[in-house]
Structure formats: C-alpha cells, structure tokens
Amino acid sequence: MTKTEFEPAIPSRPVYGVLHPAVGSAHLFVADGEGAGAVCDALTSAPALKAAAHVIYIPGANGSDHTGALQALGVAQFHRAPSFAAALPRLTKVLADAHMGMQIYAAGTEGLMAQVAAAAQAAGLPYEAVQMEHRGSLARRVQCVHCKGVTENVTLDPFQCSHCGLTLFVRDHFSRRLAAFQGVCIDAEDPGQIPASVERFK
Amino acid sequence: MSVGAPKIPVVVAEVIEVNALIKRFRFVRRDGLAMPVFSGGAHVVVEMDDHGTRRMNPYSLMSAPGDTSGYEISVRRDEAGRGGSLYMHNHVRAGMEMVLSQPVNLFPLDARAKKHLLIAGGIGITPFVAQMAQLEAMGGRFELHYSVRSPALGAYVDHLRGRYGARVHVYHDAFDEKIDLANLLKTQPLGTHVYVCGPKGMIAWVHATARAMGWPDRAVHSEEFLAPPVGLAFDVSLAASGKTITVQPNQSLLEAIEAAGVDAPYLCRGGACGQCETDVLRCEGHIEHNDHWLSDDQKASHTKIMPCVSRFRGAGLVLDR
Amino acid sequence: MSLDFNDETFRGDFTYRNSARAIKRFPFPFPEDSYMYSVNMEPHVPGPVGSVFEHMFDVDEHYVSEMRDRAQVLADDPLRCQSLPHMELAGWDLLELIMESKARDYPHWFSLHRDGNQWHWINRPLQIEQRFTFMDASTLPCGPMEYITRQTQGDFTLQDQRDDDLWIEAGMVTTQADWSLDFDIGMSFKQWHAPVPLAHQAGIFDRALKFLLKLQHGAPVRRFNWTMTVDPLLDTSPENYPKWGPSKTTMTPETVGRRQHLRVELQTLHRLPRSNAIAFPIRCYLISFQDLVTVPKWARRMHRVVRDIPDELATYKGFIRNKALMLDYLAPFDDGLPTSPGFAPE
DSSP states (O other), X not given: OOOOOOOOOOXXXXXXXXXXXXXXXXXXXXXXXXXXXXXXXXXXXXXXXXXXXXXXXXXOTTSOOOHHHHHTTOXXXXXXXSSHHXXXXXXXXXXXXXXXXXXXXXXXXXXXXXXXXXXXXXXXXXXXXXXEEEOSOXXXXXXXXXXXXXXXXXXXESEEOTTTOOEEEEEEEEETTTTEEEEEXXXXXXXXXXXXXXEOOO | OOTTOOOEXXXXXXXXXXXXXXXXXXXXXXXXXXXXXXXXXXXXXXXXXXXXXXXXXXXXXOSOTTOOSOEEEEEEOOTTSXXXXXXXXXXXXXXXXXXXXXXXXXXXXXXXXXXXXXXXXXGGGHHHXXXXXXXXXXXXXXXXXXXXXXXXXXXTHHHHHHHHGGGEEEEEGGGTOOOOHHHHHHTOBTTEEEEEESOHHHHHHHHHHHHHTTXXXXXXXXXXXXXXXXXXXXXXXXXXXXXXXXXXXXXXXXXXXXXXXXXXXXXXXXXXXXXXXXXXXXXXXXXXXXXXXXXXXXXXXXXXXXXXXXXXXXXXXXEOO | OOTTSOOOOSSTTOOOOOOHHHHHTOOOOOSSSSOOOOOOOEEOOOOSTTSTTSSSSOOOTTHHHHHHHHHHXXXXXXXXXXXXXXXXXXXXXXXXXXXXXXXXXXXXXXXXEEXXXXXXXXXXXXXXXXXXXXXXXXXXXXXXXXXXXXXXXXXXXXXXXXXTEEEEEEEEOSSOBSOOHHHHTTOBHHHHTTTOTTTTTTTHHHHHHHHHHTOOTTOOEEEEEEEEEESSOSOBOSTTHHHHGGGGGSOOTTTHHHHEEEEEEEEEEEEOTTTOOEEEEEEEEEEEHHHHTTSHHHHHHHHHHHHHSOHHHHHHTTOGGGHHHHHHHHGGGOXXXXXXXXXXXX
C-alpha cells in the first residue's frame, strides 16, 4: 500500500511523510494495522538498523494483522499488543529508559501516530522528532468537546459520542496533545434536527 | 528605535578586571527605580559614545535574573574588532553615565527540558551564569561543560565551582583537555536539551556532532552574536528618507543609517533576530550577507539585507529605509 | 456589594446592565464602516481618563459579579483553567504584573506590600487578604495564574516562546467566544488559529506572529476583536454549546434590541520578564443593541458592518442565522449619513 494522499487541511492538522531510517543509537517503531507495511519498507531499506530496532505492533481495528511479516524482519525486540492502551505501559517504560539519539517512528492511523507522538513529547522529545507515515484507515479519533470522552475509529459524520450520546460533527481541528480531532454537537441550536450520517473517514 | 520599550539610564557602579582579557561592568539605575527582572540568556544593548561615534553593542546579562539592584556584563577585549570592546576596556570607568536597552532574550532555556546540558567556550560563559542562577532557583537539572584556554583565563571558574560543585566541568586548552562531546551526548536521558555559546567553530562542532548522533535539531540551541565585520567603505541610497550615506570601514550599515538620523528597527545588532530586515530596491553589485537570519534563497536574490552586520561592494545599492 | 459594583448575573435571569457611564466608555471596535481582519495592533499605552484604556487592566462596574460568574464556571468545569507544568514561572510573572498594576492604578481597591519574597495582597472589592511567599506556590490556595485570574476580569492565556513560535500552554478561559482551552492547550500560534476562515490566506497570522515574537518587556500592545452573543452570557464555551445554542433561535423583533449583544474583546499582549512568555489577556465587554444605538455613529456603523460582512465571517462568528433580524433592527438607525473615521462618537 502506498502513502495516503491527503486533501489540503487547516494548519492544526499534522502533515505526514514517509519513514526514513535515520542515524541514531536505537530505533523504536510503533505501528498499527497497515502501518506494518511502512515499518517493513523502512527496515528492508536499512537492514543494519534491525539489530537496534524495537517494534511494537497493534493489529488494525478493521482486522488487518501483519504480525507475521514484522516477526520475519528479525528485529532485536518485537511486541504485539492487542490495543494501544495495552501497549502504553511498555512504550512509557522504553521512553523513560531511553537516551537522546533514539529515533522514534510511528506508522498507521492518525490516532495511533498522534498517541505515540504525545507519549514521546511527554518524555521530553520535540514533536518533530517523531517520524510519521500514514497507512490504512482514515478513521478518526475524536474528542467530544462537551463530555471530554474520546471515541475511537470514527468513520461517520455526524456520529454518536460513545460516552455521552450527543450527536457530534467532526471538525478538522486537531489537538496533538489529545491525539484527537474535535467533535461538536450538531443539533445544539436546533435540538433533534440531525442530518443523516455519511461515511466520511474510511 | 527598538520596538518602543523605554531605555534604561544607568551609571557604571563598578569595573572589575577579571583577567588579562576580560572586564566585568556593573550598572545601576540613575533614576532610582528597580532594574527589570529578566530571563536567563537575555542580553542588553549598551550604547557608547566613542569620541563622536555612536556604538551599540549587545552583551549577555550575567547577573542573577531576579536581582533588580543592578545588571552585570563581561566584555572580552577584541584587539581586531571595530572598537566597541576596546572602548569598554579603555574608557569606561566607575561613575560614568550610560544607556542600556531593555533586556531581550534570543537564547532562552527550553522550560520543558528534563535536563539542560550547557556547553561554553571562553567568554561564551556569560549567558550561562545567569541561566544557572535561574535553574538553581527553580530546581532545574543542569550541568556545565566549560572550555577555557588556561587556568589564568578561566573566568568565573572558581565562583561557579564554589556554587554548583560537581555540576561544573572545566577543560583547559593549555593542558590538552577537551570536552568528550560524543560520549557526553550519548549518555543524556531523553528530554535533554543542549545549549552552546562560544566561538563559531565550537557552535558548529556541537550542532554537527549532535545531528550525527541523531539528536533532533530542536533540542540543540546556540547563540552567536556576530560582531559587525569591518570592510571597505561603500555608498547607499535610502529611498524612503531621500538620503545617500557613506558607510565607513569600521562602521556597520545600521550604524550609518542611524548616524544619518534615519530611524531603523533593531534588537540584537548581531545578525540573529531578524528585526532590522530591510528591503533592497536596487542592487548593482554584491551584498556581503553576514547574518544568520535570511535564507540562502533570500541571500542569493539580493532583495533583502540585514544592515546590522551585512555590507556591500559595487556600483549602487538602494534600500527601502 | 459596594456601590462601585453592580449586583448582576450573566446567566439565568440575565440581570447584567450597563450604566450610562459604562455605555459612554464602551470600547466600540470599528474605526470604519466595514470590517475585515487585520493585525491592527497599537501600543497599549494609557488612554483618556475614564476610558477602558486608562489603566493597564480595566476594572469596571461588572467586576465583582464577573468574578462570581467565573467561580461558578470553574466549579462546574475545572478544565477551564489549565497550566502545563513548565508554565508556572509565567504564572508568577502574570501575578506580579497584575498585582503591581492594580495596586498602582486602583489604590483604593487593591494594595500590595512586598518585603523581599514575602508579599501581602489586599483585594477590597472581593474581600481577600493574602500573605504569601512569591515563587512558592504552596503558600497560595491554588497556582499563581489561577489565583490572580480568579480576581481579574477577562480570559487569560500564557504563551511560551520557543522554536520561533508561540505555544499556548496555560490559560484561564471562562468568558470565551466559542473556543476550548482544553482542546487548544499545547498548540502553536497557527495551530490554535487554524479554524479561523480567510485570515490565513491573507497572511494575517504570519505577520502577527512575526510581530509578537519580537514583543518587548515594558512595551505591551493591544487590539480589538469582536463577535455577537444572544443575551449577556459570558460563558459562550463550546463545552456548553448545547445549553446556550438554542438561545439563538428564540430572538424576536420585539426582543432583539434587549437580547442581542455586541461582544468586544480588548486583547492586550505583554512580554513577561522572568519566563520570556507572552501574556494574552482577552477582556470581554458586552453591550445590548438597544444601548448601542443610543450613540448615533455607532448605530449607523454597526448596521453597515453587519450588512456588508462576508457570510463566511458571519458564520464563523456565529450570527448568520439572526443576521436579517439584526439588520431589521439596526436599519432604522442608519440615515445614510457619512460617519467620521475612528472609534469615538461624532
């Protein structure tokens, strides 16, 4: 799968690139779903990195699972986690033990990449130090501005907040800190007048 | 004109010979008010009346940022320079009245850093003296690696060791001691920021070494004030004010514009901050771009100039000033 | 409550009122008959006696009630005040700036006694007396930014400066024009302005950022912004949008004069000395249309601005659905006569 083409977006939305193996003392890769392909491409082009590479992989919410291909790379450390939440304690520990010079790569959905970047920022790295490549689903991670709950894998617009039940429209405004787009009540001014949902984020 | 902030009228309270090359100057206010507090890394521009020539040189503040009783700077004597440091060394005495700008910080600490690694060469120690006082007061984690020519020229080494103990590491060129930069950068915890202030070569060395070891650019900070270089005299037309001026060999273009009574903005006067950026309306010849501000494309296009440090050779230069 | 301050509400029964004096000093934000974005910054220097520019931080008849409203917003939603960990020093800078300014400008209401780091603060209108150690947050009931902004009208954000950008990393935001601090905190200058239409393309934010990065301590600047609000509601937050949104649908030709308010933000920007951060107070002033039209020049100009504004901006500012209603109310006050340049009444 090739790199995703994005329409021009407002300046709060991140712009993604292609993973380029960089010089560094250690290499941490975190990917979900189709993001495995970006990790394979990067490590195949720079096999010398494998001996210092640590790959954390979360199969996609849509069922895509490339664990086998990643295991076949033969990296120093490989870990398959069932969800990002399950992977976070390991990620946090790796970051806490790391030294400057470690390279961080994230690939897959926007929500995954943003959560990796937020964890790296919390550990003190500049946001720009995390390389990101989008692969696979465009499903969004959306924070409800009203109840603050985050709904994962949003494909419809508007959609129903999985926490408070309000019907939210999805803005392009994106918070790197929250790793989420913003959802705002669509019928606040005219309660009950809700347009039909369309599948905007496949 | 420096963006509207009021200047600070001072009297020189004390001049101390730190070593054969460096003098320290202490300024207190003439109007009885408190000095503004500042942030570590800030500089002030010192205005000098050098026997009819107006000089305005930036110097890093080295007094404690919260100390409102006075400001301190250190000046290294530069025999080959245009004369600002020589004026400070040879003519400034306790009791003299002078004028300072408000502090401006172009070399701030990154407040998010988990640790601050400070690398100084020679007179480049001065911003770090203020920054360490600030970090100490706030409980920040730091260490200093300070390279000096010899024990006799190691300004403030004893003071800093006394205050910060094992966090201060000193290296003497005379004893072939050198900062083991590769090892130092390799062992820093994630979230460390490195700061370097010193000679041009040292700054380039730290940037290049950090990049080669995979440090992100935004975790590497440096400050290098360029002294405006001397050069050949040249003529410039100022279109907005309708004047033609001559820039003397030991005068900067900015100083010549100011001497002609034309107001021009500035902050750092060292080619770093971008405040004095000026549009070039016509250029028949070659602009010697000496700044760190303009992009390479901008420099090549000859449509912008930084008058604080850059010069010109050729038949004619017209500026929008 | 003392005679200096109104006892009024910004919710529920909406008893908020402007006195004749408050109307006279209202900061009408349009220097000409049309509106488009501009950087429009000018030095924040003391203005005429009695004007909202007279002092660094204007304290007016709404002070005590506004602070009561803020306390209620914070009790309902503590996320309206947040400060990322590295911003505490900037919070102390802000506390010092406000305490020094208010004690100097309003000595009958506020006093500050400093003995080294031992400070003694008295706020008479709010009946607060506090002894604390400057730079020691454990000696205040809350962080320094929250402490002082619970006692100061207007929203506040604090911007860290690094990497040639400004980062909004602390704030007290309870009187906002529909933006969420909780969502925007941590963003760069262009990120948090991302939803604003038209202005990015016009280069407004490039110029504003370049200007602000060079802002100097001791030389604050100011500008206006504005929007429209139905009822004198300070807390027009996105968080509570389902609660206040329906109010836009219930205005009638009979109630528009009383309920429709012009909302003016007096924004000032101050370089903070210890932290090198920038403080951004956003002071909100509300005036009903029926009070606004008592000044003939304002009435004429308000009509022309609303009539000619691009729909994109009227949508962004949230009043497109009531634009016709507003024009019907304002049109009779516009006799077509020319207006003089500038803010002041004819």
